Amino acid sequence: MKPYTMDFDVKARDFSSAGESSSKFRKTLLMLSIPSDIVRRASIAAYEAEMNIVIHSYGGKMHFEIYSDKIVIIADDTGPGIKDLELAMKEGYSTAPKEVIEMGFGAGMGLPNMKRNVDNMEVVNHDESGTKIVMTINF
Amino acid sequence: MKVKDILSHEFTLVAGEGGIEKEVSNVYVCDLLSFVMSHVKSGSAWVTIQTHVNVIAVAVMTEISCIIICEGEKLDENAKEKADDENIPVIAFNGSSYEAAIKLSEMIK
Ligand SMILES: Nc1ncnc2c1ncn2[C@@H]1O[C@H](COP(=O)(O)OP(=O)(O)O)[C@@H](O)[C@H]1O
Numbered sequence: 001m002k003p004y005t006m007d008f009d010v011k012a013r014d015f016s017s018a019g020e021s022s023s024k025f026r027k028t029l030l031m032l033s034i035p036s037d038i039v040r041r042a043s044i045a046a047y048e049a050e051m052n053i054v055i056h057s058y059g060g061k062m063h064f065e066i067y068s069d070k071i072v073i074i075a076d077d078t079g080p081g082i083k084d085l086e087l088a089m090k091e092g093y094s095t096a097p098k099e100v101i102e103m104g105f106g107a108g109m110g111l112p113n114m115k116r117n118v119d120n121m122e123v124v125n126h127d128e129s130g131t132k133i134v135m136t137i138n139f
Numbered sequence: 140m141k142v143k144d145i146l147s148h149e150f151t152l153v154a155g156e157g158g159i160e161k162e163v164s165n166v167y168v169c170d171l172l173s174f175v176m177s178h179v180k181s182g183s184a185w186v187t188i189q190t191h192v193n194v195i196a197v198a199v200m201t202e203i204s205c206i207i208i209c210e211g212e213k214l215d216e217n218a219k220e221k222a223d224d225e226n227i228p229v230i231a232f233n234g235s236s237y238e239a240a241i242k243l244s245e246m247i248k
């Protein structure tokens with residue numbers, strides 16, 4: 001079966017529109033009557049990934065695929081990549097700048113939160129050309 | 140308890156009136172958004188001093204029932220609009236997060 005797909009551009013450092021793609025994705029899941037615990041997990045994972053593009057990258061895209069038995073969330077940006085991925089995956093590790101921390105971001109919980117809320121998370125690229133993360137939630 | 144049961148002269152609604160019939164079953168106090176994303180339960184009243192628009196997105200994603208903004212901090216104008224759109228009640232409180240939590244805990248009993 002062909003999935004229902006959604007694509008969004010995510011701008012770097014644009015905090016006023018940050019979270020919009022995850023928010024539209026969430027509304028679509030609700031419209032499609034996806035179970036509520038799945039909607040919550042998918043929304044949290046998508047939002048953390050989207051905010052990482054806003055905060056840490058030069059800009060990128062969010063891509064969503066909704067199948068009858070799974071959801072795929074892909075966050076893909078244009079750099080600068082994640083130098084030490086093992087360190088970045090640790091709770092509490094963050095390179096977020098001060099002004100972002102004052103907004104309550106940058107607790108270093110985003111990547112661990114993403115991993116915890118999905119069934120599979122793969123960082124398929126994290127070199128200087130960009131970070132690409134593929135997450136899957138099965139129903 | 141419903142969100143509307145919290146409202147008083149001390150806890151004043153500043154946005155998101157469409158959501159005041161929502162049930163409140165828990166209280167969570169935190170200003171770090173990713174902590175909220177990972178720890179808060181659905182249906183919670185979220186006590187914070189953050190006032191920017193991203194707070195509303197966090198509340199939507201985690202299915203929070205309402206946001207209580209403490210220390211007399213003012214909600215940003217674009218956050219107010221978003222809260223109205225998303226039916227997330229935002230309540231202003233002049234005291235500290237600690238005082239808000241004590242009063243909410245009395246109400247929720
Ligand atoms: N898309 C990205 N591009 C570049 N670096 C990233 C990206 N996502 C995460 N990182 C790096 O990994 C760290 C940890 O990310 P995360 O767990 O989401 O915490 P936080 O966003 O709070 O810093 C970030 O501080 C940053 O250094």
Ligand SMILES: [Mg+2]
Nearest residue numbers: 051052110111
């Ligand atoms: Mg993050």
